[in-house]
Amino acid sequence: MDLNLRDIRALVAVAEAGSFTRAAERLHLSQPALTVQIRRLEEAVGARLFDRNSRNVALTATGRELLPLLRKSLHDMETVLRDARALGEGESGIVRVACLPTFAASVLPELIIDMKREVPRVVFQIRDVVASTVNALVRNEEVDIGLTGGEVLDPMLEVLRTGVDRLVAVCPQAHPLARKRRIGLNDLAQAPLVLTAPGTSVRAVVDAALSESREPLDIACEPTYMMTAVAMVRAGLGVTILPETAREVRAEAGLVVKRIDHPAFVRSIAIVKKRGRTLPAITEKFVKLMRRGW
Template sequence: MDLNLRDIRALVAVAEAGSFTRAAERLHLSQPALTVQIRRLEEAVGARLFDRNSRNVALTPTGRELLPLLRKSLHDMENVLRDARALGEGQSGTIRIACLPTFAASVLPELVIGMKREVPRVSFQIHDVVASTVNALVRNEEADIGLTGGEVLDPMLEVLCSAVDRLVAVFPRTHPLAKRRRIGLDDLAQTPLVLTAPGTSVRAVVDAALSESREPRDIACEPTYMMTAVAMVRAGLGVTILPETAREVRAEPGLVAKAIDHPAFVRSIAIVKKRGRTLPAIAERFVTLMRLAVEN
């Protein structure tokens, strides 16, 4: 017979109270029910743990030796139960998230601060990576939730929320496009471009949009990171196209960001999890905050 938490709690209560009656009151049990628990524990141990008479109850030598061990076990198990309950109720735990760098550098810090304010015991594992890697991390269960870009075609991923991120053209204030009221597809096709590398969600949108123009593309360079693209634009290499929400767009006072007058320059974004997997309660709480940020 295995030891169980209630029986151990009963032994500790009787030992501390020195009475079955007082221990039963403390545990909100009837005295016969408490006696059954003690007998069950004695059967599991294989030895008598209490000497009883009409006046008092005293631990046997075996009981005295076992009491500190069982008290420690009780303390440890109660801690485990408390921690498990906190995890189940979303009051603690680790949020493993993979997300686009634009989201990580703009919206995510405020969401993390807000979550830590609500749940001080929360911790985060953050992967700020391109969309294809976001999808892979969620699919391989290295991240519980992901914020990805582009159309989600992977059947192993479930979309929890979707929205769009508008793209803007970024260039120096001295650039000829700065004088235009509107920037169209042909304007972009006639100027050198600094585009993020192939394989990124932004590049996929830009390539699809520019394919509608018959003008040949003049791609000056293809950096991986948006901050590098901004630096190249600042140096005068051309115009870059980035999400409007990207922090890099606002990082340089000498640059201008203007909307592109074409409906194709929008990037789909989505919050995803692995299909068929239950999210930890703490992650569910964070998805609610993410959803509000994405949809607004």
């Protein structure tokens, strides 16, 4: 017969109270029910644990040796139950999220702070990667949720929330585009461009938008990271096109951010999870927080 939590708790209560009556009151049990629990525990151990008479109850030598071990087991099991309940209720746990670097460097820190106010015991594991890698990490269950860019076509992914991120042009203050009131498609097509590398969600939007122009494109360089693109623009290599929410677009005082007067320069963004998978309660809470702060 296996030991169970209630029987161990009964033994500890009787040992501390020195009385079945007082222990039963403490445990909100009838005395016969408590007696059954102690007898069941003695059968599981294979030894008498209490000496009883009409006046008092005392631990046997075996009972005295077992008491500290059972107290520790009781404490450990109660701790496991508390931790399990906290996980189930979303009061602790790990949020594993993959997200676009744009999001990781802009909105995410504030969302984490808000989440920690609600759930101080939350821990975050962040993977800031390009959209294709976000999708792969979610699909392979290396993370639980992802914030990705572009249209989500993967049938293994379920979209929890969608939105859009407008793209803007970034150029030096001395650049001719900095003096224009409006920047159109042809303005960009005629300028040397610093574009993020192929395979990024921003580049996919830019390529689709610029494909409408008949002008041959002058692509000066194709960095992977937005901060590198900004540095290239600062050096005078060309104009870059980045999400308006990216902190990188305002990282340099000598650069100008210009809205693009064309509807195609908008990137779709989405919160995704693997289809058919139940999110941990703590992650569900974070998704709700992301929706509120979208």
